[in-house]
Amino acid sequence: MVRRLFVLLVALALVAAACGDDSTSDTTEPGAATTTTAGGGGGATATTTGGDGGQGGGTLAEVRARGVLNCGVSEGAAGFTNIDGSDFSGIDVDYCRAVAAAIFGDSNKVEFFPVSSQVRFDNLKAGQYDVLFRNTTWTASRDTDVGMNFGPTTYFDGQGVMGPISKGFSADSEPEDVDGLLLCTSAGTTSEKNVAEWASLGGATIRLETLETNEDVYTAFIDGSCDMVTTDASNLVGERFTRGFLDEWVIFPPTNISKEPLGPAYREGDDEWADIIDWTVFVTFIAAEKGVTSATIDAAIAAGDDPELLRIAGLESSEIVADLGIATDGFLQVIKQIGNYNEIYERNLAPLGLVQAGSLNALFTEGGLIYAPPFR
Amino acid sequence: MVPPTGLKGRQRNLAVIVRKQERPPFWRNATILKWAAQLSFLFGFIAIAAVVIPQVQDNLEGQNLTFGWDWLRGRLGFLIREGIDTDPDTGARTILTGAVNTLRVTISGVIAATLLGTIIGIGRLSSNWLVNRLASLYIETIRNIPLLLWMFFWIAVVAFFNIIDPTLEGSVEAGSYFLTFTRKGIGSAWIQPWGGFYQWAIWLLIGAVAGYFVHKRQFRIKETTGQETYPNLSALGVLLVFAVIGWFAHPVFSFVGHGAEFIATIIGAIPTIGLQIALAAAAIFLGYWWINRFLDERRTPAGLAKLTDDDWFRMITAALLALVFAAFFLMFSGLARGALDVSEDFFGRWLAPKFDSTTNVVDLPISEIEAQLASGLLLEDIAAEQELLLNAELLNLSRADIDAALASGLTARRIYEAEINNPDGTRKDTNPWGERLVFVPPKKLVDGLTAGVAVEIDEALGDGLITPAEAGAELQKIKDRANAPLRWSKAEVFAPRDGFLDLSPTSGIVITRGFFAVWIAVTLYTASFIAEIVRAGILAVSKGQTEAASSLGLSRSQSLRFIVLPQAFRIIFPPLGNQYLNLFKNTSLGLAVAFPDIVAVGQTITNQTGQTVPVILIWMGFFLGGSLILSSIVNFYNRRLQLVER
Amino acid sequence: MTGKIILPDIPELEFAPELPPKGPVVWMKDNLFSTPRSSFLTVVGLYVAYVFTKGFTGFVFNYAERRWDAVTDNMKLLMVYLYPNGTSERILDAAGEPINQMHRVWISLGVVIALTALSLVFWRVGGKMAPKRITRTLQISGGFLLFVFLGVTILDYVFGVLFGFDFGGWEWQFSTKVHFWTILVGVVLLGGGLLVDRAMGDRGKEETISVIGLLGALAVVVVGLLWVIELPRLSGTEPGAPKVFQPIEETTTLPWTIMLGVAFLSYWVGVGLRRVIPDRAGTRVLTLAWLVSFPVLVMAVLRDPGWDEVVAPGFSLGNYLTIGAAFLVVGGLVIWAASHPAIGEWSAAIVAAIGVAIVFSWSVSMLMFIRFSLFAVLLFVLGAKTFGGATQVRRRYLLLWAGLMVFLTYFFILVKGGNTVETQTPSPFGGFVLTMIIFVSVMLLSFPFGVLLALGRTSTMPIFRLMSVAYIEVVRGVPLITWLIMSIIFMPFALPIGANVPDFVLVILFYAGFSAAYMAENVRGGLQAIRAGQKEASVALGMTTVQTMIFITMPQALRTVIPALVGQAIATFKDTSLVAIIGLLDFLALAQGTVPGQPLYRGSLRTMLIFAAFFYWIFTFSMSKASQRLEKKLGVGER
The missing domain is CATH 1.20.5 (Single alpha-helices involved in coiled-coils or other helix-helix interfaces)
Known part of the structure; x- marks a missing residue:
C-alpha cells in the first residue's frame, strides 16, 4: 500500500516537475535536422526537414525542393473531402490540387494528410503539411492565439438545427420550439457550445448528446434516439439530400446559429506562401465571374479581348504572376486543370443538394459573397 | 602490494x-x-x-496554451447528456459529473459481471451438455471480439427497441411503465430515495453499527457457552427495528442539513492560500510521517539498525517528493481553488438540501393553507400570492401594494401577470431599474404538490365536492408522502413538446443508451473472463474435498455450496480483483458511444479550452487513485480470506 | 442454477463429448435429461439458444438494412486502404496509364504465407484427427442449423399464430429464401455427416487424417468457390460508385489461387528440406526470417527501395554504404578486441570512449545512421564480456555483428531512400495493413522493453527498481485510451518543431510503452518462478550476473510465461481497434466510419460491424486455440 502510494507520488512529482515554470534553457533542439522518423513520413523529406519548419519563410522553396505539395484535409466530410477507395475528391481537395497546379503546373503533385479536427493546427505548425484545407472556420482566436493565418473564404457556412417536418417544424422555427428536446451533434467542434448558448438565450432548455462521428449522429437521428441534429448547415443539407430525406427534414433557424466561414489556413509569417494560396483561390473566383471554365479558357485567351484574363494567364504583364513566385502559366493551369469556382462548387457540392444560386456562396454579381480583388 | x-x-x-x-x-x-x-x-x-x-x-506557450487550473472555476458552457449535473456552472463540476458517471457504470458493471460470470463459470462445468456448450460458446464469442466493437454493437442494438415517436406504429405511448425499452434509453420502475431518505439513512447507519455490536456479543456468547444465540438474525432484527423507527422519526436528523450548510459557509470562508498552505503542509507532514515510520521499522531493541544505501535513498526520495509536492501546491492556486469550490458545492448545494427540508422557500403550514382555502381562495391563488411575495422585491412592489391590490378584488395571479409581462404579452426582462429579472419560481407550496394535483383539488373545491378541511388533509398526505424515505416509482414517458416523447428523468430509473451500451458491453466482456477464473478456481479445489464431502453424505449441490465454492473463492479472488480493475479502466471506451464518462468529458474540455496537460493530469490522478482504492479493497478482503497458516 | 457439477476431472469437456454408443436417444437421456433439474436446464438453455439465434440470424440475414454488398465492394479499402490498384485517374505512370501496385501487396502476403507453411513443417504443427470427430462436428452443426430454423419457425408458429403470443420478445421477419438455403445446408451437413459416419463404420474411430491436410482441403474449397460464386457488385460505372471497385473475381480470384499454390509449394519444399536440414537449424533460420521479414516487408515490398544513386535530397547511397562498411570494419575490430578474455579494465575504457562519442553524436547534427551504429557498437562492446571467450565464440560474435551492420545499413537505405509507391497520402498504410503493422510493431518493440522493465523491477539496485515500479504502476493504472489520446494531442508539443512524426508512429510508440508494462509483469512472474538454486549453481560455475541472466534465468523464465505472452498478444491485437477512436484509419475505423459514410453505402453500419466482429474473432480465436495447444505442448502448469 505504502509502496503504491509512493509510486503514485513519484509519478505525480515527475509530472509536476514537467509543469513547473523553468524556461531558462534556450534549447537548440539537437539533431532536429535529422531526427525524422524511420516509420513512414514521405521518404523524400527525411534528411532535409529544416529545424525551422514551422516558422519563418521558405515554404515555397521547401515545396519546390520536395516536388510535391503536402495538404491537410479532413478524414471524410461529404462534399469537402471524400475518401473513396484510392481517390480523394471534394471542394477542399480541389483547392489543394489547384495550389499544386499553380506551383508545379500539375494538379497531381499533391499528397493528402487526412487529419482530425483536434490536431489539425498542431500538425500544420509542426510542418507535416504546408496548407490546411479542412473545412476550418476562420475565427479571431485562431488568427491570434492559435497563430494561424487564413486565406479567402471558399465556403460560407453556419450552424443549423435539423428536425422532422412532420413534427411541426418549419424553416422559421425558433429556440423555444426545441425546448425540452434531445439534440445530437458530433464531438470536437464548437457546435456544442454554440447550440447551448443559442438555446439558453432563447429561453429554452435542451439536452445535448455528443457522439463521436458524423455517421453515429445520423444513425441515431434516423433511429429516433435523438430528436434533432445540430451541426454545420452544409453538412445538414448534404446529409439530408444523400440520405433521401429532402422532404422530411427541415433546417432552421432562418439565420444560422453561428457564422462559419471556411477557407484555407497556413502558418503565420510567410507572406510569399500566403500570397500564392490567396491568389490561387481568387483566380478561381475571377474566372467564375468572367464565366471562363476549364473548357473555354483556351478559346477565351485566344479571343484575347479580356486583359485581366490575359494577365492571369501570364500572357500580359507576366511579372505579376512571376512576382508571386510561380511559373507564368501557373494560374492558367489552375483554371485548365481544376476549373473556376462555380465548376468546383457544381462538381462537389451540387450533388449533395447544396444549391449555390441565392446562397451566400453565389458570386457577388448574383447576390452572394464570393468576391475577388482585381488582378492587376 | x-x-x-x-x-x-x-x-x-x-x-x-x-x-x-x-x-x-x-x-x-x-x-x-x-x-x-x-x-x-x-x-x-x-x-x-x-x-x-x-x-x-x-x-x-507558442499557442497561448499556458498550463493552468483556472478553468476549473469558469463556466465551460457545454451540456452533458447525463449525470449529476447536466449543465454545470464550473469546470470542476463538469469533471465531477464525468467522474461520477464513470463510477456509476463501474459499480453496476462490477456487480452484474460478478453474478453473470459466476453463473457462466459454473455452467461451464455443468454435466448438461447443452448448458455446457452454451457457456463455452458465450466465452469464446465474447472475449475474442474487441470490447470497442461490442460497444458499437450494443449501441446499434438500441435501434431494435421501441420507437419513441407517437406517430409511428410499434412506438411507446405517454404513460407510466414498469419496464420499457425505448430508443432513447431504458425506463424501469425503481425504488427511489425520496425526501426523507438521507435522514433515514442515518438511522440505518446507526442500526448497522448497533447490529454489528449485537452480532459480536451474541457470537461471543455462542463461542463461549455453545448456546445457539442466532447472531446473524439478531443483528438483522436490530437493523430492522432501527429502520422501522427511522421510517417515522427521520426528520429528527434534519439538523444535519444545517450542519452541512454551516460547513459550507466555513469552507467558503477559507482563502485559497489557506488551503494551498494546508496541502503543502500535509505533503511535508506525509513525507515526515513516512520517514519516521520507516525509521521505526528499522529500530531494534538495541537501537537503530544500520541503514543501507537503499534505505538512505528511500528516505531522501521521500523528503524530496514531499518538497516537490509542497512547491507544486503553493505554485498553482487553481487546483486548491477548485477543490474548495467542489467541497463547498458538496456541502452547501448537495448535502444541505438532502437533509434539510426546511430549505424550501415556500412551505406553508397546512393549517394556514386550510384557513385560506376556507376563505374562498383556491390553491392556484395561494400559489400565485406566494410567488408574488417571493418576487416582490424584484418587481419593486411592497407588501402594502400587494395587499391593496388584493383587497381591490384582483387575484394574485392577475397582479403577478400584469407585473411580469409587458403590455404586448411578452415577458419582461428587466425591472424598473434595469436589473435583469430572475424570477424565483414557487417551488413548493406544499412539499410534493404537483401542478396537476393542485388543479384537481381546485376543481373539486370549486365544485364543492370537498371541504377545505378535506383538502388540507389531502395536502397533509401529499406532504407526508413527499417526505417518505423511499418511493416506488414507475418509469414515465412524457411529452416535452407536441409530437415528441421522452423518458422522464425524475421518475423510475432511466438508463440512457450510452450507459446501456457501456454497461452491458463491459459486463458481458468482463463476465467472460470471470467465468474462466471461476471455472479454474473450482477445478483447482482438490478432488479429495469433494470425495470427502460425498462420503459425509452431502449432496452434490451441498458439497458445491459448502465445501467447494468457499475454497474456490480464495483462489478466485485475486484475479477477480484484476478483472474489476480492468472493468474500471475499460469504461473509458464509453467516449466512443456517447457516454459522458471522465475521459469523454475531459476530451471535450481539451477541445474547448486547449488545457491538455491539466486534463491528462486529472485523468491520471483519477484512474490511478481509483485503481489504488479498488486494489486496496481487494487486498483487504484477500488478506481476510487467506487461510491462517499454523 | 446448474445441473449436477462434475468436479475435478473435466478436461475432456474441452472437446465434444463422445458420440452416443447406443444412439442419439440414449445420448440425450444421458447428457440432456439425466435428472429433472437437468431437463429443466435443457429447456431453459433451448429457450436462450432460440432467442439469441433468432435475434442474431435475424440481424445477419433478415434485417431490412443489411448491406453485405458494402463489405464485398469495400474489401480492398478495408484491407489495404488507398493502395494504388490501377483505378485512380490521378496516379499515372510515365505513359499516362493508371498505376497498379497491388502485386507488391500480394508478394508480401505470399512471403508471409510461404514462411507460415515452412514454419508449419519445421515446428511440426498439426496432429492427427479422427474422422469421427469431423463427421460429428458436421452433424452437430447441421442439427443446430435445423433446430434453429425449423425449431424457431415451429415455435414462432405455435406461439405466434395459435396463441397470439410473441415468444421471442422482439419481432424479426424471416425470408423464405434464407430459410430454404439454411435448412438445405443443415440437411446436407447432418445427412452427409451421418452417411460418411456410417460408411466408414469402425474405421472412423481408428484411422486418422492429418489436420494440415484437412486445412489444405478447406482452403482449396474456399479458393475454388471464388471461381464459382460471383461476388462482385460494382463495375465502377454506377453513379456515385467509388472508383476503386473492380469486380472481385478480376482482382482477387487469380492472386488467391496463386497464394494457394505458394502455400502448397512451400509446404512440400519444407517437407523436402526437413530431410536435409536438421530441425534445430531450420527453426533458427525461420525465427530469424520471421523477425527480419516484418521490417523488410513493410519497407521493401510495400514501399520499394530506391536503388538510384540519389533519390532524395541529401540522400546518397554511397554515403550509407561507406559508413556502414566503416562501422562494420572498425566496429568489428573494437569488438574483437573487447571480447578478448584478457582485455580486463580496458573494456571499461572503450565503453567510456564510445559513450562520449554517443553523447557527442547527439549534440551535433549528423546522420541518424551514425548515431544508431555507435549505439550498436556500444551494446556489442558491453556484451563482449558476456559472449567473449574462446576464439570460436568470438568469431561467432563478430559474425553476428556483421549481420547486424548489414541489416542496419539495408534498413536505413530503405527508410531514407525514396518511396516509389505513389499514393495520394504520405503513407499507404491503412485498414487491416495498419492494424497488423501496429500489432506487430507493438509486440516487437514491447518485448525487449518489457524484459528490461521486468529485470529492473526485480533488480537489487534501488533507483532502477524504483523507476521500473513507478513506470509499470503508472502506465498500468491508466487506461490505454488516455495514453493514445495523449500521444495524439500532447506529443506534437513535446517534439521539436519540424520533427515530422506521423501519428501512427507516435501511437505505436505509446502503445508499445503501455504494452511493455504488462509484458514486464508477465516476465516478472516467470523470473520469480526460477528457483534460487539455478542462480546459485551458475554463480558457482563462475558465470557473471549478466551471463546468468542471459543463459540461465531468462530462457527458463520466458519458457514459463509463453502462454501469458500469447494471451497478451491477443489482447494487444484486440486493442489495436482503439486507434479508431483517435482518428487513425485502421480496420475498425474504416468499417465503422468511412464505409458507412460513403454515399452509396449509407446505412451499412450494422452490417459492417458484424463483419468486423467476425473478422477480429477469426484471428483472436485461432490465436487462443493455438496458445492452448502450445500450453499443452510445453506442459506449463503440469509440473
Missing part, C-alpha cells in the same frame, strides 16, 4: 588474491559501479526531461 611475510608459494599468492578482493580499486567496487550506473541513468533521464520539458512549455 607487499605480501605478508612467512607465507610461501601458493599460499602467498592466495593471500594476495584475498587481500585484493578485500580492497578492490574503486572502478571495480561493485557497490560503486552499481551506484554509478544508476546515477548516470537517472542523470540521463533528467537530462532528457530537461530538454523536453522547456520545449513542451515553449510549444504550448
Whole structure:
C-alpha cells in the first residue's frame, strides 16, 4: 500500500516537475535536422526537414525542393473531402490540387494528410503539411492565439438545427420550439457550445448528446434516439439530400446559429506562401465571374479581348504572376486543370443538394459573397 | 602490494588474491559501479526531461496554451447528456459529473459481471451438455471480439427497441411503465430515495453499527457457552427495528442539513492560500510521517539498525517528493481553488438540501393553507400570492401594494401577470431599474404538490365536492408522502413538446443508451473472463474435498455450496480483483458511444479550452487513485480470506 | 442454477463429448435429461439458444438494412486502404496509364504465407484427427442449423399464430429464401455427416487424417468457390460508385489461387528440406526470417527501395554504404578486441570512449545512421564480456555483428531512400495493413522493453527498481485510451518543431510503452518462478550476473510465461481497434466510419460491424486455440 502510494507520488512529482515554470534553457533542439522518423513520413523529406519548419519563410522553396505539395484535409466530410477507395475528391481537395497546379503546373503533385479536427493546427505548425484545407472556420482566436493565418473564404457556412417536418417544424422555427428536446451533434467542434448558448438565450432548455462521428449522429437521428441534429448547415443539407430525406427534414433557424466561414489556413509569417494560396483561390473566383471554365479558357485567351484574363494567364504583364513566385502559366493551369469556382462548387457540392444560386456562396454579381480583388 | 611475510608459494599468492578482493580499486567496487550506473541513468533521464520539458512549455506557450487550473472555476458552457449535473456552472463540476458517471457504470458493471460470470463459470462445468456448450460458446464469442466493437454493437442494438415517436406504429405511448425499452434509453420502475431518505439513512447507519455490536456479543456468547444465540438474525432484527423507527422519526436528523450548510459557509470562508498552505503542509507532514515510520521499522531493541544505501535513498526520495509536492501546491492556486469550490458545492448545494427540508422557500403550514382555502381562495391563488411575495422585491412592489391590490378584488395571479409581462404579452426582462429579472419560481407550496394535483383539488373545491378541511388533509398526505424515505416509482414517458416523447428523468430509473451500451458491453466482456477464473478456481479445489464431502453424505449441490465454492473463492479472488480493475479502466471506451464518462468529458474540455496537460493530469490522478482504492479493497478482503497458516 | 457439477476431472469437456454408443436417444437421456433439474436446464438453455439465434440470424440475414454488398465492394479499402490498384485517374505512370501496385501487396502476403507453411513443417504443427470427430462436428452443426430454423419457425408458429403470443420478445421477419438455403445446408451437413459416419463404420474411430491436410482441403474449397460464386457488385460505372471497385473475381480470384499454390509449394519444399536440414537449424533460420521479414516487408515490398544513386535530397547511397562498411570494419575490430578474455579494465575504457562519442553524436547534427551504429557498437562492446571467450565464440560474435551492420545499413537505405509507391497520402498504410503493422510493431518493440522493465523491477539496485515500479504502476493504472489520446494531442508539443512524426508512429510508440508494462509483469512472474538454486549453481560455475541472466534465468523464465505472452498478444491485437477512436484509419475505423459514410453505402453500419466482429474473432480465436495447444505442448502448469 505504502509502496503504491509512493509510486503514485513519484509519478505525480515527475509530472509536476514537467509543469513547473523553468524556461531558462534556450534549447537548440539537437539533431532536429535529422531526427525524422524511420516509420513512414514521405521518404523524400527525411534528411532535409529544416529545424525551422514551422516558422519563418521558405515554404515555397521547401515545396519546390520536395516536388510535391503536402495538404491537410479532413478524414471524410461529404462534399469537402471524400475518401473513396484510392481517390480523394471534394471542394477542399480541389483547392489543394489547384495550389499544386499553380506551383508545379500539375494538379497531381499533391499528397493528402487526412487529419482530425483536434490536431489539425498542431500538425500544420509542426510542418507535416504546408496548407490546411479542412473545412476550418476562420475565427479571431485562431488568427491570434492559435497563430494561424487564413486565406479567402471558399465556403460560407453556419450552424443549423435539423428536425422532422412532420413534427411541426418549419424553416422559421425558433429556440423555444426545441425546448425540452434531445439534440445530437458530433464531438470536437464548437457546435456544442454554440447550440447551448443559442438555446439558453432563447429561453429554452435542451439536452445535448455528443457522439463521436458524423455517421453515429445520423444513425441515431434516423433511429429516433435523438430528436434533432445540430451541426454545420452544409453538412445538414448534404446529409439530408444523400440520405433521401429532402422532404422530411427541415433546417432552421432562418439565420444560422453561428457564422462559419471556411477557407484555407497556413502558418503565420510567410507572406510569399500566403500570397500564392490567396491568389490561387481568387483566380478561381475571377474566372467564375468572367464565366471562363476549364473548357473555354483556351478559346477565351485566344479571343484575347479580356486583359485581366490575359494577365492571369501570364500572357500580359507576366511579372505579376512571376512576382508571386510561380511559373507564368501557373494560374492558367489552375483554371485548365481544376476549373473556376462555380465548376468546383457544381462538381462537389451540387450533388449533395447544396444549391449555390441565392446562397451566400453565389458570386457577388448574383447576390452572394464570393468576391475577388482585381488582378492587376 | 607487499605480501605478508612467512607465507610461501601458493599460499602467498592466495593471500594476495584475498587481500585484493578485500580492497578492490574503486572502478571495480561493485557497490560503486552499481551506484554509478544508476546515477548516470537517472542523470540521463533528467537530462532528457530537461530538454523536453522547456520545449513542451515553449510549444504550448507558442499557442497561448499556458498550463493552468483556472478553468476549473469558469463556466465551460457545454451540456452533458447525463449525470449529476447536466449543465454545470464550473469546470470542476463538469469533471465531477464525468467522474461520477464513470463510477456509476463501474459499480453496476462490477456487480452484474460478478453474478453473470459466476453463473457462466459454473455452467461451464455443468454435466448438461447443452448448458455446457452454451457457456463455452458465450466465452469464446465474447472475449475474442474487441470490447470497442461490442460497444458499437450494443449501441446499434438500441435501434431494435421501441420507437419513441407517437406517430409511428410499434412506438411507446405517454404513460407510466414498469419496464420499457425505448430508443432513447431504458425506463424501469425503481425504488427511489425520496425526501426523507438521507435522514433515514442515518438511522440505518446507526442500526448497522448497533447490529454489528449485537452480532459480536451474541457470537461471543455462542463461542463461549455453545448456546445457539442466532447472531446473524439478531443483528438483522436490530437493523430492522432501527429502520422501522427511522421510517417515522427521520426528520429528527434534519439538523444535519444545517450542519452541512454551516460547513459550507466555513469552507467558503477559507482563502485559497489557506488551503494551498494546508496541502503543502500535509505533503511535508506525509513525507515526515513516512520517514519516521520507516525509521521505526528499522529500530531494534538495541537501537537503530544500520541503514543501507537503499534505505538512505528511500528516505531522501521521500523528503524530496514531499518538497516537490509542497512547491507544486503553493505554485498553482487553481487546483486548491477548485477543490474548495467542489467541497463547498458538496456541502452547501448537495448535502444541505438532502437533509434539510426546511430549505424550501415556500412551505406553508397546512393549517394556514386550510384557513385560506376556507376563505374562498383556491390553491392556484395561494400559489400565485406566494410567488408574488417571493418576487416582490424584484418587481419593486411592497407588501402594502400587494395587499391593496388584493383587497381591490384582483387575484394574485392577475397582479403577478400584469407585473411580469409587458403590455404586448411578452415577458419582461428587466425591472424598473434595469436589473435583469430572475424570477424565483414557487417551488413548493406544499412539499410534493404537483401542478396537476393542485388543479384537481381546485376543481373539486370549486365544485364543492370537498371541504377545505378535506383538502388540507389531502395536502397533509401529499406532504407526508413527499417526505417518505423511499418511493416506488414507475418509469414515465412524457411529452416535452407536441409530437415528441421522452423518458422522464425524475421518475423510475432511466438508463440512457450510452450507459446501456457501456454497461452491458463491459459486463458481458468482463463476465467472460470471470467465468474462466471461476471455472479454474473450482477445478483447482482438490478432488479429495469433494470425495470427502460425498462420503459425509452431502449432496452434490451441498458439497458445491459448502465445501467447494468457499475454497474456490480464495483462489478466485485475486484475479477477480484484476478483472474489476480492468472493468474500471475499460469504461473509458464509453467516449466512443456517447457516454459522458471522465475521459469523454475531459476530451471535450481539451477541445474547448486547449488545457491538455491539466486534463491528462486529472485523468491520471483519477484512474490511478481509483485503481489504488479498488486494489486496496481487494487486498483487504484477500488478506481476510487467506487461510491462517499454523 | 446448474445441473449436477462434475468436479475435478473435466478436461475432456474441452472437446465434444463422445458420440452416443447406443444412439442419439440414449445420448440425450444421458447428457440432456439425466435428472429433472437437468431437463429443466435443457429447456431453459433451448429457450436462450432460440432467442439469441433468432435475434442474431435475424440481424445477419433478415434485417431490412443489411448491406453485405458494402463489405464485398469495400474489401480492398478495408484491407489495404488507398493502395494504388490501377483505378485512380490521378496516379499515372510515365505513359499516362493508371498505376497498379497491388502485386507488391500480394508478394508480401505470399512471403508471409510461404514462411507460415515452412514454419508449419519445421515446428511440426498439426496432429492427427479422427474422422469421427469431423463427421460429428458436421452433424452437430447441421442439427443446430435445423433446430434453429425449423425449431424457431415451429415455435414462432405455435406461439405466434395459435396463441397470439410473441415468444421471442422482439419481432424479426424471416425470408423464405434464407430459410430454404439454411435448412438445405443443415440437411446436407447432418445427412452427409451421418452417411460418411456410417460408411466408414469402425474405421472412423481408428484411422486418422492429418489436420494440415484437412486445412489444405478447406482452403482449396474456399479458393475454388471464388471461381464459382460471383461476388462482385460494382463495375465502377454506377453513379456515385467509388472508383476503386473492380469486380472481385478480376482482382482477387487469380492472386488467391496463386497464394494457394505458394502455400502448397512451400509446404512440400519444407517437407523436402526437413530431410536435409536438421530441425534445430531450420527453426533458427525461420525465427530469424520471421523477425527480419516484418521490417523488410513493410519497407521493401510495400514501399520499394530506391536503388538510384540519389533519390532524395541529401540522400546518397554511397554515403550509407561507406559508413556502414566503416562501422562494420572498425566496429568489428573494437569488438574483437573487447571480447578478448584478457582485455580486463580496458573494456571499461572503450565503453567510456564510445559513450562520449554517443553523447557527442547527439549534440551535433549528423546522420541518424551514425548515431544508431555507435549505439550498436556500444551494446556489442558491453556484451563482449558476456559472449567473449574462446576464439570460436568470438568469431561467432563478430559474425553476428556483421549481420547486424548489414541489416542496419539495408534498413536505413530503405527508410531514407525514396518511396516509389505513389499514393495520394504520405503513407499507404491503412485498414487491416495498419492494424497488423501496429500489432506487430507493438509486440516487437514491447518485448525487449518489457524484459528490461521486468529485470529492473526485480533488480537489487534501488533507483532502477524504483523507476521500473513507478513506470509499470503508472502506465498500468491508466487506461490505454488516455495514453493514445495523449500521444495524439500532447506529443506534437513535446517534439521539436519540424520533427515530422506521423501519428501512427507516435501511437505505436505509446502503445508499445503501455504494452511493455504488462509484458514486464508477465516476465516478472516467470523470473520469480526460477528457483534460487539455478542462480546459485551458475554463480558457482563462475558465470557473471549478466551471463546468468542471459543463459540461465531468462530462457527458463520466458519458457514459463509463453502462454501469458500469447494471451497478451491477443489482447494487444484486440486493442489495436482503439486507434479508431483517435482518428487513425485502421480496420475498425474504416468499417465503422468511412464505409458507412460513403454515399452509396449509407446505412451499412450494422452490417459492417458484424463483419468486423467476425473478422477480429477469426484471428483472436485461432490465436487462443493455438496458445492452448502450445500450453499443452510445453506442459506449463503440469509440473
